Amino acid sequence: IGQKYGFAVYIKRPVGHIMGMPLIFESTTAMDVVSLKILERDETKTYNPIVIVRNGIYAGIVYIRDILAAITEQKLNLAVQANPLTGLPGNVVIQNEITNRLKTNQLFSVLYLDLDNFKPFNDCFGFEKGDIVIRFLADMAKERIYRWDSKGFVGHIGGDDFVALCRPDGIKVLCEDIIRSFDDGIKGFHDEETVKRGYYTGANRKGKVEKFPLLSLSVAVVSNNEGVFNSYAELASVASEVKKVAKKTVGSSYYIDQRKSGYDFKKGGET
Numbered sequence: 001i002g003q004k005y006g007f008a009v010y011i012k013r014p015v016g017h018i019m020g021m022p023l024i025f026e027s028t029t030a031m032d033v034v035s036l037k038i039l040e041r042d043e044t045k046t047y048n049p050i051v052i053v054r055n056g057i058y059a060g061i062v063y064i065r066d067i068l069a070a071i072t073e074q075k076l077n078l079a080v081q082a083n084p085l086t087g088l089p090g091n092v093v094i095q096n097e098i099t100n101r102l103k104t105n106q107l108f109s110v111l112y113l114d115l116d117n118f119k120p121f122n123d124c125f126g127f128e129k130g131d132i133v134i135r136f137l138a139d140m141a142k143e144r145i146y147r148w149d150s151k152g153f154v155g156h157i158g159g160d161d162f163v164a165l166c167r168p169d170g171i172k173v174l175c176e177d178i179i180r181s182f183d184d185g186i187k188g189f190h191d192e193e194t195v196k197r198g199y200y201t202g203a204n205r206k207g208k209v210e211k212f213p214l215l216s217l218s219v220a221v222v223s224n225n226e227g228v229f230n231s232y233a234e235l236a237s238v239a240s241e242v243k244k245v246a247k248k249t250v251g252s253s254y255y256i257d258q259r260k261s262g263y264d265f266k267k268g269g270e271t
Contacts, residue, residue, distance in 0.1 A: 088156035114159035175254035219254035
């Protein structure tokens with residue numbers, strides 16, 4: 001309309017004749033998803049505002065500069081909170097992610113991944129190799145979780161402790177896949193003789209020489225699909241109990257908490 005003769009040509013025509021199809025997003029859409037869709041637009045429309053709806057009802061528009069500013073701030077916060085060894089989000093981000101999912105009534109599972117006998121491994125093979133194992137676990141967890149659920153989340157609590165969030169259905173299949181992938185890959189971090197023997201010797205916490213098996217992984221799983229968690233603190237408390245059970249099994253294993261209420265643990269693949 002601002003071009004020469006534009007007013008005269010278009011003033012009597014319906015708005016629909018000249019309008020383009022806007023990008024429309026639900027208010028709960030993640031900003032990284034929005035940014036990817038924006039980049040897919042024709043370059044002449046890249047900086048056009050986007051339309052936001054709540055349950056399909058118009059809520060307003062957002063300017064691209066505001067989205068870019070918010071994404072930049074988000075990335076900076078994640079960088080500050082990230083674990084320096086793996087680059088994964090740390091405790092604050094993990095807590096916020098779980099809290100947000102609970103508040104928005106999302107159904108999800110929380111997986112706590114923890115290496116067994118990691119300290120004697122570090123003492124025997126060195127901290128450098130220990131760090132390599134930590135990065136291996138981080139990369140393996142990210143690959144498996146994101147393949148399982150594109151909206152999944154992986155965080156690094158610290159040391160050899162990790163947390164993953166994903167959809168709750170079929171979680172047993174995911175756990176078995178993670179265990180299998182870990183056991184296949186971890187052999188490469190032990191020397192050939194140790195792998196053949198199945199153990200190595202090292203000092204335990206009391207300083208006495210002891211036989212330790214190859215590094216193994218314990219996975220403890222809690223889900224909110226039964227609606228038993230009202231807060232992050234409540235979920236973390238239950239997860240702590242499930243982790244204790246998961247650690248009792250020798251070798252790589254997983255435990256899935258299926259309680260509806262109370263604390264009832266049984267030894268095996270599920271509780």
